[in-house]
Amino acid sequence: MGVDEVAGYIHLNTMDKAAEKLEQFWARYSGREGFIEKVRSINETCWQSKHYDLYFSICRRVVEAFPVHPLSVGMLADEVAGYAILKETEKSLEKLNQLWEWYRTAPDFVDKLLNIKKLCWWNESYELHFAICERIAQEFPDDAQTIQVRADEVTGYLARGDMEKAEALVQRFLSEPHTGDAYVTFVNPVANTYNLKGFYQTADALYQYALDYADADDGRLAITKMGQLASRIATTDPNVMQQQFDRVLADYADDPNVVKGVFLAAEVHYFVGQKRRDADAASSDYTGGIRLLEETLPKMENDHDRSEAYYIMGLY
Secondary structure, eight states: HHHHHHHHHHHHHOOOHHHHHHHHHHHHTTTTTTHHHHHHHEEEEEEEEHHHHHHHHHHHHHHHHHHHHHHHHHHHHHHHHHHHTTTTTTHHHHHHHHHHHHTSSTHHHHHHHHHHHHHHHHTTOOOHHHHHHHHHHHHTSSTTTTTHHHHHHHHHHHHHTTTHHHHHHHHHHHSSOOOOOHHHHHHHHHHHHHHTTTTTHHHHHHHHHHHHSTTTTTHHHHHHHHHHHTTTGGGGGHHHHHOOOOHHHHHHOTTHHHHHHHHHHHHHHHHHHHHSSSSHHHHHHHHHHHHHHHHHHOOOSSSSHHHHHHHHHHHH
16 A cells, blocks of 8 residues: 555655655565565656656665665666656766666676666667767677677767767777677678668678678578678669579578568668669669568568568658
8 A cells, every 4th residue: 555655646746745655655664575666666656757856866765775685776777767868967977877886797787778778869868878888898898788789889870970980989890809790790780870871882891891700600691691782782783683682582581680681672772762863773773672572571470570561662
């Protein structure tokens, strides 16, 4: 009843009463099992009701009172994310530093950071997004997720139009020794983004790094090869492109990654066609993209992929 009573007063915007009942609940139940889970439930109500002062005060109180509890890292992470969503960047960075200092050895620490990073991007808190990317890359270079984080940092700068920072990060990565798996993990999303932004030569060269270093049986090379072909659409005879795409489709006929490669190639077909001054050449680009999608549709096993295919075809 204590949780419901506190939450009820929050919903009614009777915050003095909510604070009073919270104190009673804390005094009575703070030593019992499951207490922090119940407090988090109250905090969710605070956030949903936009009572941010109480939300943040509960986060702080839990972390200070139960610093070694497994859920406290999540409460402090919630505080970082909350301030980021509200665009209070300085406060968010302050709490990020506290999170890093107190919980960097927690087993799920990097996962918590990645969740915050995603929330920052979705809510346009770009400064914090890039700060988290950079710090993970520096302090957790060997974590299994760090290569993807580094790729996210590059694609983020590309999306924001900061080509100089993106290029510097790409060159830093390429100057280091990496496994074939790491090359594919980094190169595919980065080169795909260069492709979609029209930097075809850069994309082509990056895909080649993955092809040169990756294990031959890595199924993600279906995306790499489709992407590299896509980067050549603007400068290659359409009949030649069709033959080369067909070869990749045949080689990776049973690999689900080929669908992602087809989506990319179809989008590049569309963007190249949009830039053509010659109507016949543009029509050829559109036809090439639609053909790829239609040929791959029977292999798409889920509704999301089929919906995306139809969406892209609708662009033409």
